[in-house]
Amino acid sequence: AQSVTQPDIHITVSEGASLELRCNYSYGATPYLFWYVQSPGQGLQLLLKYFSGDTLVQGIKGFEAEFKRSQSSFNLRKPSVHWSDAAEYFCAVGGGTDKLIFGTGTRLQVFP
């Protein structure tokens, strides 16, 4: 069965520090993978996606993610976090249907 695991419920970093949010998935075939960001009381904004090709994907706002098939992972990274990056981050996987399966989310807190 499809599933997405985000092991970190809450992460706190200092502004300017690097960031890595973990995402592991379970899927029978090559997955379509997504990272979304949600600010409080808002909908979801797509940061980046992976369908095929280059396993290092660049997204908006300076984010990138790397697809590692051997580890079933799609971790999100940013070299230098800004205070405005504080939000909830969701990893999602899709595949043979139109459904997206979301992880439980990671709340990012940024200290000045």
Added chain:
Amino acid sequence: GAVVSQHPSRVICKSGTSVKIECRSLDFQATTMFWYRQFPKQSLMLMATSNEGSKATYEQGVEKDKFLINHASLTLSTLTVTSAHPEDSSFYICSADPPGTSYNEQFFGPGTRLTVL
């Protein structure tokens, strides 16, 4: 990029009343839209897939008589919470999959906060 809107953004209603939430695709036509529910500090759970011109497909455990979905046109889907109760209070988010985009690339609305008193 594709824009999806929702109305209202926030609604408070009394227990037993019905509430309608609209989801519109502003700059594209969407034959399929999706309705999600999000509890506080939790992930999004797909409730149903709304199909233009046909019946919605509900996920297991979602009461179709309670959450009525109508996809009347290629730009509008509505979710009606009938006889709402406090346990229906939640954040409801819709999304749409524009034609011509990569598979499963959904664009999300800003969400509707429903509070049932």
